Each structure stands twice: as C-alpha cells, then as structure tokens.
Amino acid sequence: MTPERITVGVVGASGYTGGEACRLLLNHDHVARILPFSRGKEEFETVHPNLLGCGLSFVSAEEVLERRDLDAVLFCTPTGEAMRAAKGLLARGVRIVDLSADFRFRDPQIFERTYGKTHASPHLLTRAVYGVTEIYREAIRSAELVANPGCYVITALLGLLPALKSGLADLSAPIVVSAVNGTSGASATAPEVSHPAATGNMLPYSLSGHRHGPELEDQLGRLCGRPVHVLLNTTHGPFARGIQATISLRVKAAAGQLLSRRAFLDIYREHYGKGLDGEHFVVLNDRPSTGGLNAKEYSLFPGVARVCGSNFCHIGLDYDASKERLNIVAVTDNLVKGAAGSAIQNMNVMFGFPETAGLRHFGI
Amino acid sequence: MTPERITVGVVGASGYTGGEACRLLLNHDHVARILPFSRGKEEFETVHPNLLGCGLSFVSAEEVLERRDLDAVLFCTPTGEAMRAAKGLLARGVRIVDLSADFRFRDPQIFERTYGKTHASPHLLTRAVYGVTEIYREAIRSAELVANPGCYVITALLGLLPALKSGLADLSAPIVVSAVNGTSGASATAPEVSHPAATGNMLPYSLSGHRHGPELEDQLGRLCGRPVHVLLNTTHGPFARGIQATISLRVKAAAGQLLSRRAFLDIYREHYGKGLDGEHFVVLNDRPSTGGLNAKEYSLFPGVARVCGSNFCHIGLDYDASKERLNIVAVTDNLVKGAAGSAIQNMNVMFGFPETAGLRHFGI
Amino acid sequence: MTPERITVGVVGASGYTGGEACRLLLNHDHVARILPFSRGKEEFETVHPNLLGCGLSFVSAEEVLERRDLDAVLFCTPTGEAMRAAKGLLARGVRIVDLSADFRFRDPQIFERTYGKTHASPHLLTRAVYGVTEIYREAIRSAELVANPGCYVITALLGLLPALKSGLADLSAPIVVSAVNGTSGASATAPEVSHPAATGNMLPYSLSGHRHGPELEDQLGRLCGRPVHVLLNTTHGPFARGIQATISLRVKAAAGQLLSRRAFLDIYREHYGKGLDGEHFVVLNDRPSTGGLNAKEYSLFPGVARVCGSNFCHIGLDYDASKERLNIVAVTDNLVKGAAGSAIQNMNVMFGFPETAGLRHFGI
C-alpha cells in the first residue's frame, strides 16, 4: 500500500546535492516532512540562501536515522557513509536512494579498485538496483535500495541508449565521451574553484582516468552483453550547473554509407517517444537542419543551460558521414537529473507516486 | 464564480518575458490551455529551447484574441500594443494583465512625457489597478485590467515599503536606487549585448534618466501622500536574470541616533510577516551580524542568483549610523517577480485561485 | 640620478595584487630584478598560473628586505604590515609604494577610527604622498613613500575631478557613488566567493559603511577645501576584475538649466586632454548621442571589461536635466589602475622613468 505522504531524511544536506534534494522535496505533493541532516554548525538557510524562508532546520543524525515515521532516506554523502548506515535502515523498512558511489557496482572488487577503499557491506551490492529510471524502472518499483548513478554516467547512458539498442554501433572501437560539468560538481574547497580563478576559465581534471569511466563501462557492458571501451575526459566549465556530454560512436562499416542524421533521429524518437508523453524527462532535439556546409546551427543541438534546475535530459545528434561516426550531445543538470532529481524520480517509482511528482518544472 | 481551469493568451510570446510566462503557466494547476502569440516565423521550441518537448506552438493573433473561451490575456509586448487591444477584450469579459507600461500611470500626461507617445486609451487608465499584489491585493481581486509594474519599480517598492510605512524616512532627501539588471532585461539586438561583449562586463545606460524613475516616483507619491524624489541609476550586469536594487534612505534626524539594524529588521519583519506564512513571496534576510568593523558578511544580504527562476523577493538591510542612512538591498528575478511571475500572481488573485499557484518553486 | 634599471621587492606577492604587480614588472624595461616575497608554501607559478614559465620564485622576507641593491618595495599586504617595515627601509634609501591603507590618511585618528587599529608609525603619515598620479604628480616626483589609493577611491576621484574643479557641483548635497567590483577584490576565503555561489550573482557588502567612504571624503575635502559628503555603496559582481563607479552629483541650481551632456564633455576633455596625448591613462568616452528618449545607447558609456588588464580609466557621463544631476561612470581594473598599475605608475614618476613604462598595453 502506498502511503499518501511520506517523511524523507536527507543525509548530507549541507552540500549542493543535498540542498537541491531539499529544494525539490519542498514542492513535492507526496512529501509531508523533510529531515535534513548535516554535521556543520551553520543554519540551514545560511548554507542554502535560495531557500530563505523555507522553514527547514538541520536536525541531528539521531533524529534522522532513528525516527519511527521515517519512510525514505536520500544519502547525499561522500562515498563510504551510506554503505555503513544502509543495513540498519533497510532492516527497519526504510527505503534508500544512495547518491554516492557506494552501491553502483555489483562487484565489490571494481568498487575497491575504483574508489580505493574496502566495501563495508558487499552483501548489499546485489540487492541495490542501479537508478537510471529510464532503463531499470521495473526493478526500481520493488527496490528497497537504489544506487543513483554518477552524473556523467547517467548523462552518457541516456545519450547512448537508443544507438546501442539499434545494433548499429561498432563496439570494437572505444566510445568517446567528452564531458564538461559545472563547478557545483567540483570540490568547493580547492582554491582554483574560487570565483576569480574559475570565471572565464576551464578546469580539466582526472586526465589519468575519471572514476565514472569504470562505472560507465560496467553499465554499458551490462546493456550490450559484451565489454565496451570508453574514453572519458572531464573538465569543469565556468557555469554553476549542468553537464554536456559530447559522445562519438563508430557505426558498423556495413551500415555506414546508408545512414544519416535523419535515420538516427528516427531511431531515437522511436526509442524515447515524442515529447513529454514518451519518456517524460528525455527529450530529443529533432529540428530539421536548414544549413549547408559546416553551418553553425546552434539550434540543432541542446544547450546545457536550458535544462538547468530541471530533471530533463535534452539530446541532439548529427552524423559524420566521412568518419562514419554518430556524434551525440546529451545535457542534464548535474544536480538534478544527474543527482537529486533522478533520486526523487526513483523514490517516486519506489513509492508508487506519479513519476514526475515534484519534478515537472522546466529549465529556466 | 471562479472557473476551475482557464484559457490564457500570451501576446508577445517570443520575447523573454512571454517565454517565461509560458514556462510558469505550463505548471499551473488552474490553466487548461496556453495560447502563445508571436509575429515571428520560428517555431516555439526553437525560440524557447528550455521548453523543448512542451508541445506549445505559436498561434495567430486572431486565434488568441477572437477565441470564445479566452479567459485572460497577458500582454508581454512593447509599449503601445496593449493600449490598442484592451478595450475590445475587456468588452468581451476577458481579463488582462499588461506587462508593458501602457497602463501604469493614471495621468496620461506623465505617460506621454515618459514614453514619448500619445496614449490610445486614456479613459482606461483609471480602470487599471497597479499590480504590486503586496500593496494592492484587494483592488486586484475585482480588477479587470492590471498594470504590471516595471521590474525596477516593483523591486524598489518592495524594498522600501516597510521603511516608508514606519514614518522614519526623511523624504526631503532623495531616495537613491542603484540597480543592476541581468541582460535579459536589455534589448537583445544591440551588439553590445552579444556574449563576447557583455561577459565579464557591465553596461550602464540611461544616465540621463530611466523611464522607471517617474513610475517609481509616481507610486511612492501615492503611497506617501507627498512628492518623493528618486535618484535611479541602471546598469546591466553579466548575468542573464535578476535585479539587485541597492537603496539608500535618509532617516529623520530626531530618530537617527536611536536606530539600528536590529530595529529596522523588526520593522520589516512586522510588516511582511515571518517566512512563507507571512507575505509569501517577500522574504527578509534577518541573520544576526557576527562581524566587527566593516566585515564582508555576504550572508547578511541577499544574492540575486538566489531568487532566479522564482517569484521571490529577498530583502536585507543595514544601518549606517554615521550617515543616518538606512541601506537596503532587494533582489528579484526580473523576468519572474519583475514580470511574468507577478503577472501570474495578479491573475491568480483576479480569478480567486490560490495566490501561489504555479509559483511555489524556489530559486536555484 | 636615475638608475637605468632597478631592483623591486614585492611584499605580499601571493595575493591577486602582488601577482599583478609581478606580471606588470616582468615587462618593464627599467626593472632588472623582481623579488617576490610570500609567507605561503606553494610555488610562485602554482599561485600565479598565468605567469607559467616566467622564472620567478618566492624569496624569503630577509632576502627582500635586507638586500643591499634593493631600490623599491611595493607593499601588497593587508593593512598593518607596511607601517611597521617602512621606517627601516626608508632609512636605507629604499623607496616605497604602499598599496595598503596604512599611509592614506594624514590624520592617524581617522585611520584608527576607520581601520580599528593603532597606527605604528604616525610620524610617517605626513611624509607619505597620496598616489593618484593625475592629481599629485609633482609631489610624487620627490616622494620616498607613496600611499597608493583604495581602488574605489581612485576610480571615483578620476571620475569626479573635472566636475569638482569646474565649480559647478553643489556640494551641499551628498555625492552618490554606487560601485561594483570584481570578485578579485573580495576575500578569497569566504565560501560565498566560490565559483558556484558567485557566478551569475551579486554580493553586496558593507552596507553599514565601507572603509573607502572616509578615504574618499578625506581626499575630496582636500581637493575642494571644504567637507564633502559621500554616499558609497559597494557590491561584488560576477566578474574577476574591474570596478564600475556610477556617480551622481548635484549641479548648482543657478547653473542647472544651462547645462547639457555636451557642456560637461567639454569640461572633461579640457581637463584631461584628448586621447593618449593628454592625461595618458584617463580617457573620455565622448561619442555623440544619436538616440532619442531613453535610448539604451551602451556605446556612450564605458564598459568595465574594456579596461581589464590595463592601467586605463575610461569615463563617460550624461546630464539629467529634470534632476539637475551630472551622472558619471568611471571604470578601472581594480588590480591595475586600482592597485598594482597605479603603484608602478607612481614608481615610474619617483624614479624618473617614462610614466607609461610597463603600462602601455590596452585592455582586452
């Protein structure tokens, strides 16, 4: 039976992701109470000045985790915390969406190799459902523990999914994913992310390999039933929010000459449906190209600012016939569809709420 | 009798303000149908890529203005259009919120002097109610025609109101209003507002006198029952949205020595109420100051980005004892509380809907 | 006798201002050696990545202050350091430009009231020359100790000077100075100045009175021979560098009706001379206005980004006949003309070098 309105704990509520979860939950018709927990000493509205007047206050960890009426917890914590607290909560029937990396891998060895620490609850890894709603919706309905995906990973997966399902991709070549993320995805403590240092600038990082690379390869392997190689590069750009993933995929030689932008748009439209009546949060930019040679037709492709504040993923694509490559651009708000928004989308599915509850507003 | 769900025309729907009105109306429980009108040739979603997939299309002027089931029209047009169309719509019982300057002045001579054109419907000026809901809520309830205020004006009025009502202001000295607006408030056609020219830059303008100066003086005169002088300076800053109005007000000499930041915070809190339960969209930043001499305590004062995308006005203040001046900072999103949001707030009041319908989300 | 090429110490070389001093000195024909001192542990090029490859390294305080061949020291330190070190250096014949506030006031009581600390060398205050080269050039020629002005103060002074000298200002009304500064002028340690918090945002501060207010009043009093009242408000805008000062000045009633933008442009042009052949670093934007009522003619007024990286101050103005106010916009780079650039300009004058040495490049 679905409770009409639930009580949700937000652990790690002083970070960007936790604050975003609170912002969205404040306008959620099926959420009666929000319990934000943080170890910090500042007041809630000082940490999240956009929520001035909202009336929330930080509560102690005990108050969050030991409340009798607690229905769900969103972990917006660094890697390592959810894996320790999950067991007790699950035993009490509390449903969990973990936004950290703790439960994203089924194989604890990949987790340990990627994150450099031992997993505290390896037995829970196979109970966790990976939280791309658009792929694992049915399993999420009955899940008690959802592992929310990495922000780069969900963006790339949504961009790639129809092409992979079409069977046209040549997976013997690595898939290239060039990603730019807003500075809200960066550690706020590095001096390079001060405003004077970061404005008008780009901050490339993890050139020796980003942790989301193995996660993306793990997921693509599951989807394709064979190993998939990914070349992922990551940079922070001079904006607060949003991820642009530019993806390049080799098309099978036999198919290459027959393909076109139009053909791939059809494949994507068929996969995701048309507009908000299809897969609600994944929207295809299928404007017809009017330009000739190398036209800079910006309106053919998504702009990351257009999804800011929203749970939408916009996708555009073009076909490079000379290279036989499908080039895709997918954009999300790293704090919403890339984190708190898809967590709430998953929570909605877990509790039988309308999937779009609390998430219907458009980008600004 | 209040209709459950209404049909709303948006005239001038290809501009920033019109697009914003559509964005907000798309999530309004009491709006059944949105009719966006624009003379342009592009498709709706090309003009407003943040609304990709929303399903709206531009309709012809005839379709907007001659529909039998039209309940309300928002004019998001340049000055001069609403004044010509209003009479016919009002005769058919259609309620109007005009976001242009056409109906903001009761005296057609002030309009004509300020905007340099003859008024087409001077007889309607006294039927129009000035649309700061927080001031004229009762009159708006029964209004057929609401003149939505200028974005600088509503921001300054909300910032000034409690201080003026307190009787502590010395109105023999001009009130200083230094305002910075996002570039969405600028003419998009000027080459100076291209991204390379405007990023990292400021664009001061109208140094010989901005049109919102007379509007603000007109409103302040009505509120105070005597002429009030305003010195308004205006600049576009390198952000898309939002107005910061920094206001300086002389305090009456007799009162000056007794006053303090704390005393004025009490006056403001009493006027607007506390948090969202008081005047919902006007929220006071009343954090206690911890710092000593000249501390840069940014958290004491509102940041314009914190209200972006929302209908909120955040207000902060401090008292300069050496000058006997109350200094106030009020911030709004120029496209929401400064335009489309307060228009919808007014529409809600006119139709008896909950005042916050479609407007409850926080800034991002 | 003028040394051909000098050795310059930069104390406080890890901050924005100190880094900027090094950047400019690296291309200065009359500087043989730069000695940057900082207490920090990081390497010079890690702190100042724009100077990658320049070859400078931080040196110890001893190396800076006790070198025999030291000719000049620029203090880019917080208030309180130069006042302790100055005496010893001056005794050794080292010339000093202090970019902090230590020597800006002749009266130690105003310093102590404004900065809340006792002055360590009050006897040196009258030996210091205030470093607006355009006003005090002759005194600077023979100065051993120059007090470089506050960034807001020099910008406002250059904007005001011709109007004040014209005798047309009505100084019984306060002069309004609304100033927006880049985030490089803010404390880099406040979390509000992180990129995600500050981008697209404004950070108003010191609403109870900024320390540069008394400094500006002190200087204006000296220039005008009578007390001058200033209302200064300050905000950080979402750009790294640059100050825009928007100034409003009442014109004497008798003169008001006869005045015009054109008349004031003539006054300013006469004062500063025409182009780079006049006062080299102060340039008037005297484009003819083509627009009618309230035209947003951005090209009439300076843009702060246009002086970034340069030692120029651009000035524009307009006259508001209805208010009898002269409105002026003056822009500088807060780190160059507002700090390190004017310090080097003063150093050039002190050593008899060409005044523009190391400072000739334009904004980008």
Place this chain on the structure above:
Amino acid sequence: MTPERITVGVVGASGYTGGEACRLLLNHDHVARILPFSRGKEEFETVHPNLLGCGLSFVSAEEVLERRDLDAVLFCTPTGEAMRAAKGLLARGVRIVDLSADFRFRDPQIFERTYGKTHASPHLLTRAVYGVTEIYREAIRSAELVANPGCYVITALLGLLPALKSGLADLSAPIVVSAVNGTSGASATAPEVSHPAATGNMLPYSLSGHRHGPELEDQLGRLCGRPVHVLLNTTHGPFARGIQATISLRVKAAAGQLLSRRAFLDIYREHYGKGLDGEHFVVLNDRPSTGGLNAKEYSLFPGVARVCGSNFCHIGLDYDASKERLNIVAVTDNLVKGAAGSAIQNMNVMFGFPETAGLRHFGI
C-alpha cells in the same frame, strides 16, 4: 635588409581578430603605422571600445591596398577575400599573413571540398608557408605569404607535436580532440550567441564535422609522413576568449606498460625547452602530482583563462595506464596565439624582428 619600422595594413579590422591585431600592433616597437580597413560605417573606437583613445581610424580599402609604403598586410577576413587580393600585393613586394583559410591547404581540391568554393589563386597555394612558427620557422623567414593556421589546429598541433615526434603514438587509432572555444570564435550574428542565451551555457556545433578537422589531418599527415585520423568535436563555452583542446592519443602497445606521466613530461620538456628560454610561447605545466587516486589536482593542468590576452600556449598532460592513452590539454587565446598573435609572430620572423616583439605580455 630589415626596415626599422614598418607600415602594416589590417584588412577586416572591424572583427574580433582584426581588432586584436590592432591592439597588439599598437604596442609593437617595429610598427610605425597601422592601417585598419573595414567596410562598416561605425567609428573604430566604437567598434573596439577597449582601444578608446588610441587614435586609429578606419581607412578605405584603397588607402590600405594602394599605399606605396605598405610593408605588410594581415588579412582578418572571411574565407575568399585574401585569395583574390594576394596576387597584386605580392607583385608589389608586400608581405602577407592571411588569417583566413584561403592558403592553408596545398591541394586546392581539399580546400574546395572543405570550404565549398572554388579557389581563386590555386597557383599561390604552394608559395604559402603554413604559419605555425614553432614548426616552420625557417621557411617563414623567407616567406612572402604565410597561411596562418586555424585556431583549433594550432592549439592541437602544439599539444601533439612532441608526442608525435617521440614515435610513441599508435597512429592506427584516431586521435581524439575535444575542443571548447570562447564565444569570440562564434558568429556574432546568431541569436544564440546573445549574452542571455549564451551565459552559463555551452553551444556545441558542427557535429557532422568541423572544417578544422581536415586541416588538422592534412598537417598531421605532413608531420608524420602518413595519414592520421582525427576525431574533432567543437563547442563554444561561456567565456569570451580561449581554446581548450583536450587530446587523447593511443600509445604503442609495446611501449605502454613502461610509460608514465613523468616520462612524457620529459619528452615535452626536451622538445620545447624550459620556460621562456626554450620555445618562448609554448610552456609546459610540469608540476609534480601530489595526489592519490583520481585527485582533482587542477593545478596540474592548464586553465584557458591563464593565457587570455597573451600569445602563450600552455600544455599539461597525464598518462592513463589502464587505457594506454596519453591525455593532453593545450590552451591558447583563440584571438592571439590562435589568430592575431601568431600572425604577428610570423610577421616578426618574416621581417627579422625579435620574434616576441609586441607579444611579450603574460595572460591576466
């Protein structure tokens, strides 16, 4: 014989690149006279407000091209103009640096396929020297006609050169180049490049293949003596200036296990020399890595803002052992090293001036 000071025509002087050329030439010791030509009607300083007071005025095409004392012309024009004017100028002994694509390909067919137009002077193509000074310095010394490279191409070439020369690259796999360029590289007329649309946004474009792809492949083929395949993706980021090229290169299998970041830093340092004494404008960021797993060590890699306004190219790199890929980040200012700066560097070489004349200042 080298003339002491020359007269330089700048054709297409109203664009960003032409303005930048003028800005740099204004501080060039060996330039006596600058003749900026533009078809536009606006005044020079209105178009380039950063050069306020510089004294330049636009001259007619005749005045530029028919002057007797003309020594050099920089073409800052769209493709198609230089190819028509070059022959006559060369016949008069005027040296040309063409910043457009007209002379970048030796094979007119590749030009025609890439740019969709017939070449007007195919016989001149083999007389043109490709203008990456760091590669073709000797040929440029005696060149009459230099084809300045595309901004993306020079950035990628400088980033790739030492790795390619080392023989460690496995060229059977395509080289991935993900590039983000400032909006000054975009067409200023597209509405998407207005400030409100582009701030906080990214504008991906040319997903079907950017024109600089064939140019880069052509150059790499010449350098490597065999066909090289490039996957180039391009986006405009929300900053005015600068290109970040993130490059991924497969390393030969035999070598892969033995390699490291340190080994490649040595290769790059050896190729370019150390600091400004080596290849002056190409500087390696070879900070030692202190972090462990996936540390976001931003200071290891170049930031595009750090070269803004300067002619420098900063390079950083890391080695991904699990993928056997060398990942490189190279940054330039697209208007300086990517256009006007390298054009002047080439001009300096052609005339026997010091190569750094007019180009010595650092980024801000």
